[in-house]
Amino acid sequence: MCGIVGVLGKGPVAEQLVDALKRLEYRGYDSAGVATVENGHLGRRRAEGKLRNLEQRLKSSPLYGDTGIGHTRWATHGKPVEANAHPHMTDQVSVVHNGIIENFRALKEELIAEGAEFTSDTDTEVIAHLITRELKAGSDPVRAVYHTLKRLEGAFALAMIFRGYDDLMIVARQGSPLAIGYGDGEMFVGSDAIALAPFTDAIAYLEDGDWAVLTRNGVAIRDRNGKAVERPVTRSQATAFVVDKGNHRHFMAKEIYEQPEVIGHTLAAYVDLAANRIDMPALPFDFANVHRLSLSACGTAFYACLVAKYWFERWARLPVDVDIASEFRYRETALDEGGAALFVSQSGETADTLATLRYCRAQGQHIVSVVNVQESSIARESDAVLPTLAGPEIGVASTKAFTCQLTVLACLAIAAGKARGVIGPALEAELVQALAEVPRHMATVLRDERPYETLAHGLSKARDVLYLGRGSSYPMALEGALKLKEISYIHAEGYAAGELKHGPIALIDEKMPVIVIAPRDDLFEKTVSNMQEVAARGGQIVLVSDADPASTGCAISTHLAVPPVHRFVTPLVYAVPIQLIAYHTAVFMGTDVDQPRNLAKSVTVE
Ligand code: G6P
Numbered sequence: 001m002c003g004i005v006g007v008l009g010k011g012p013v014a015e016q017l018v019d020a021l022k023r024l025e026y027r028g029y030d031s032a033g034v035a036t037v038e039n040g041h042l043g044r045r046r047a048e049g050k051l052r053n054l055e056q057r058l059k060s061s062p063l064y065g066d067t068g069i070g071h072t073r074w075a076t077h078g079k080p081v082e083a084n085a086h087p088h089m090t091d092q093v094s095v096v097h098n099g100i101i102e103n104f105r106a107l108k109e110e111l112i113a114e115g116a117e118f119t120s121d122t123d124t125e126v127i128a129h130l131i132t133r134e135l136k137a138g139s140d141p142v143r144a145v146y147h148t149l150k151r152l153e154g155a156f157a158l159a160m161i162f163r164g165y166d167d168l169m170i171v172a173r174q175g176s177p178l179a180i181g182y183g184d185g186e187m188f189v190g191s192d193a194i195a196l197a198p199f200t201d202a203i204a205y206l207e208d209g210d211w212a213v214l215t216r217n218g219v220a221i222r223d224r225n226g227k228a229v230e231r232p233v234t235r236s237q238a239t240a241f242v243v244d245k246g247n248h249r250h251f252m253a254k255e256i257y258e259q260p261e262v263i264g265h266t267l268a269a270y271v272d273l274a275a276n277r278i279d280m281p282a283l284p285f286d287f288a289n290v291h292r293l294s295l296s297a298c299g300t301a302f303y304a305c306l307v308a309k310y311w312f313e314r315w316a317r318l319p320v321d322v323d324i325a326s327e328f329r330y331r332e333t334a335l336d337e338g339g340a341a342l343f344v345s346q347s348g349e350t351a352d353t354l355a356t357l358r359y360c361r362a363q364g365q366h367i368v369s370v371v372n373v374q375e376s377s378i379a380r381e382s383d384a385v386l387p388t389l390a391g392p393e394i395g396v397a398s399t400k401a402f403t404c405q406l407t408v409l410a411c412l413a414i415a416a417g418k419a420r421g422v423i424g425p426a427l428e429a430e431l432v433q434a435l436a437e438v439p440r441h442m443a444t445v446l447r448d449e450r451p452y453e454t455l456a457h458g459l460s461k462a463r464d465v466l467y468l469g470r471g472s473s474y475p476m477a478l479e480g481a482l483k484l485k486e487i488s489y490i491h492a493e494g495y496a497a498g499e500l501k502h503g504p505i506a507l508i509d510e511k512m513p514v515i516v517i518a519p520r521d522d523l524f525e526k527t528v529s530n531m532q533e534v535a536a537r538g539g540q541i542v543l544v545s546d547a548d549p550a551s552t553g554c555a556i557s558t559h560l561a562v563p564p565v566h567r568f569v570t571p572l573v574y575a576v577p578i579q580l581i582a583y584h585t586a587v588f589m590g591t592d593v594d595q596p597r598n599l600a601k602s603v604t605v606e
Contacts, residue, residue, distance in 0.1 A: 002086075002098040002265075003029065003072040004178065006159040006169050006189035007199075008216045012036075014045075014063045017070035020188075020195040022051055028265075028389065029072035030080035034058070035087040035094040036065025040164045042094050046085040067166055069159045071096035076268035077104070078121025088125040090132040092163050093141070097124040098191055099156030099176040100264050100273060102436055107151065121274050127158065135162075142213055145170045146226070149211060155260040155439035159189050172211035175260040175443030177246070180204045180212060180219055182233060187214045193236040193244060203236040205247040208447055250593045252395035252487070256579050257446060259400050260439035263572070266389040266404045270411035273436055276429040280415045284366045284383040287318065287419035290340050294333070294365070295322045296356045297344040298603070300398040300482065301405060304344050304370075306475035307571045308409035315423060315431070315568070316416035325352035329359055341365040344409070346393060346401035347602035348376020357381055370408045372401045386412065395594045396601045397486045397582070402479070403442075403575050410435060410568070434566035438573060444563050445576040449584065452577075455542065455558050456584035459490065462513050466504060466539075467494040467578075469517035470527050472571045476517050480578035487586040487596045497530040510538040515581065519562070519570040520547040528552045544577045 003024030007013040017034045032054045033046030043063045047053035051072070071086035078084040087094040101107070104123035107130065112118065116129040130151060134144035141162045155175025162168055171178055171189050181188030181196035181203055190196040193203045206212060209224030210231070223229045234247060248254040272279040293312060295305035302324055309320040323331070325343075329352060335341070341360035345353045348371035357378060361367055369382040372390050379385045388404035414431050417423030423431070459465060465484060469477035478494035485492045495504050497516070508514065514534045518527040524547060531541055535554040542557060543549050546564040549556040560581075565573045586593045 002074050002191070003195065004069070004096050004098055004157055004159050004189065004191040005071075005195050006069045006171065007067070008167065008169055008187040008214060009066050010186055011066060012064045013066055013068040014058055016199070017068050018051060018055055018058070019198065020190060021070050021072050023195045023197065024072055024191065025051065029074050031082065031085035032070070032072045033085045033087055034063065034068055034070040035089060035161065036063045036068035037161050037163070037166050038063060038065035040166065042089055042091070042161065042163050044087055044089060044094060046082050048080060048082050048085065067161055067169060069094060069096045069161055069169070074265055074268060076100060076264065077123045077274040084120045084122050086124060088120060088122060088128045090128050092132045092135050093128050093160055095124060095128045095131070095158060095160045097127060097156055097158050099261065100154045100436055100439060101126060101152055101156060102154040102440060103152070123273070127152065131160065141165060141168060141170060145172070145211065153440065155264060155443045157191060167215045169214045170211065171206070171214065173206040174209060175439055176264075177258070177261065178206045179246070180206065180214070185216055187216060187219060189214070193246065197236070201236045202233050204231040204233045206231060208443055249587070250395065252397055252399060252583055252593050255393055255395050255400045256576065256583065258391070259403050259576065260443045260446075262390045262400050262404055263407050263442065264439045266407045267411070267435055269387070269389060270408060271432055271435065273432070276432045278411055278414045278418065278428060278432060280411060281384065281386070283368060285338070285340050287316065287416040290318065291336060292319045292321060292339060294335065294339065294341045294360065295320060295344065296325045296328045296341065296353065298325050298350050298352055300402045300479060301344040301346060301353075303475045303479040303482065304402055304405040304409060306478065307406055307472050308413060310472040311410055311413035311568070312416060315413050316420050317422050318416050318420060325350065325356040329356045335360065335363040335365055337364045339365050341367055343367070343369045343378055343382070344405050345369065345376070345378050346372045346388075346398055346405075348373040348378040349602050350378075351603060354378055354381070370405055372404065396596055396599050397483055399579050403572055406572050406575070407435070407438075410572070430566075431568050434569045437565070438569050441563050441565050441573045442576050445573065449580060451558065451560055452580040452584040453588070455560070455581065456588040458540070459513055459581070459585045460488070460589050462490055462511065464507065464512060465490055465492040466507065466512060466514045467492060467517065468497040468500060468514060468527070468530060469494070470497045470523040471521070473517040473519065473574065476571050476574050476578060479575070480515060480517065480581065483578055483582035484585060486599060487582055487591060487593050488589055489591060489597070490585065497527045500530050500533060505533060505537070508534055508537040508539040510540070512539050513542055514539045515542040515544065517574055517578070518543060518545045518547065519567065519574065520545065520564065521567040521570065528554070544574060
């Protein structure tokens with residue numbers, strides 16, 4: 001993940017900026033840079049690779065400004081070279097940015113047509129040029145940023161400084177976190193409180209859509225509608241060594257909220273967003289020659305594999321077997337020599353998954369793993385590792401690791417589709433664009449938790465809950481039920497909607513909540529028929545969908561609205577509502593959300 005820092009200081013800030021960036025090193029980065037305002041002029045130093053290269057650069061060519069911004073970059077648009085490192089700037093403004101600007105191509109064309117000269121491949125540089133255009137038209141920096149933000153689509157965090165303004169920094173948050181630190185005659189910003197720990201423990205977190213104007217004497221925060229707002233200042237517990245909860249009550253909530261950012265980060269490792277193409281690392285086999293792919297995992301990671309089966313079959317026409325690792329390892333499965341076996345695991349240490357991997361190796365399979373812990377046993381024993389870049393996941397119930405697993409698997413399915421001649425350049429660009437939009441859609445779902453809080457009251461009284469879905473929403477129904485039972489201890493089951501009539505319909509009465517995951521796709525009408533079967537028996541339907549509930553013709557007790565998204569990415573976006581349903585129900589019931597009874601984060605026993 002990229003890191004952002006900013007300081008309005010009492011003296012030269014370059015050293016403070018680099019110190020703060022060092023505390024964000026754990027997020028991973030490939031280049032770094034700082035910029036300051038010095039006697040009204042903007043100065044910038046950048047370097048590829050580690051922060052010590054930037055320090056070296058600053059030593060030979062110091063910056064003396066008292067106001068500055070800094071950034072560690074994890075390449076998304078364009079290669080990890082100095083020209084693409086942040087800050088990006090014109091002579092008027094300097095910008096650092098986390099996240100993805102989805103509409104940067106259209107904006108870049110517009111700016112180039114007007115004569116703007118770009119010096120990088122990044123999406124970020126359009127922001128600097130848009131602001132510059134506004135400034136040249138006579139706007140002050142605040143107005144220039146206000147107008148520019150309205151043009152940007154995506155999930156992002158920004159910090160900006162301006163020529164001629166020694167006591168001004170403007171920041172914005174739209175889906176990627178940003179913290180403001182209060183000092184005594186100094187102000188700070190950071191992509192998390194850990195970056196700011198040496199400077200201050202008085203921290204306010206911007207909310208989604210907020211943007212803020214900082215001077216040394218304080219900050220004025222506005223929401224997305226331009227209304228002045230206050231955000232509570234809390235005492236942060238963060239130190240460089242403690243992963244803290246930010247302003248969330250639980251790690252699980254923090255991890256749910258991190259998803260737009262970590263998905264963007266994971267995507268950046270497998271996709272060239274500037275070219276709208278997949279860019280996978282080399283694999284030990286060619287998908288064109290693979291007859292069957294075996295996927296294996298446990299728990300939530302198993303459900304990620306089940307979703308992937310729909311993707312590989314639909315978009316790559318590749319036959320896929322999915323198995324629970326504890327079953328696979330003893331099933332004595334017949335495997336073709338030279339076949340491909342893929343293992344998915346957050347921890348990379350799950351005993352059953354590791355044993356299955358070893359079985360597949362003994363059967364002459366090519367071993368690929370999707371893991372969140374790169375030093376883990378599963379990673380070490382694989383021929384190729386495709387890391388999820390979710391960062392440490394503390395909550396026992398997996399959330400951001402799951403959606404990052406889905407992100408990697410979606411990219412892999414596109415790569416397979418290309419290799420097998422199913423996906424051509426136009427479809428590849430369409431699917432990659434759909435993935436690039438996922439962080440923004442997730443951020444939209446996260447904007448209003450009130451419907452989930454209300455629903456939690458009702459669900460908390462239920463003895464059993466049924467989840468239904470079709471197509472790739474079927475494994476999401478399974479994952480929804482797992483999340484709910486894991487942390488609220490309410491019995492829940494997921495079913496393929498079409499299976500309802502073959503058994504579970506016997507359970508339905510007016511006390512039974514039925515959560516239906518039904519994006520408006522080509523299976524929607526089929527799922528509506530199943531909802532009608534539930535409604536006819538008095539079941540309480542909770543509809544998770546982008547569709548108008550009235551269009552179902554059923555009595556819907558709760559509609560959890562999701563924005564319309566490309567059918568390819570529905571599992572990623574619909575993961576957020578099912579996580580929020582479980583989270584709020586558990587919070588309402590007062591269970592130990594982060595460490596539910598009897599469960600372990602990493603299961604290293606059989
Ligand atoms: C445990 C965790 C689950 C996880 C499963 C597989 O049961 O509580 O959240 O999905 O193990 O773990 P892994 O680390 O292999 O993804």
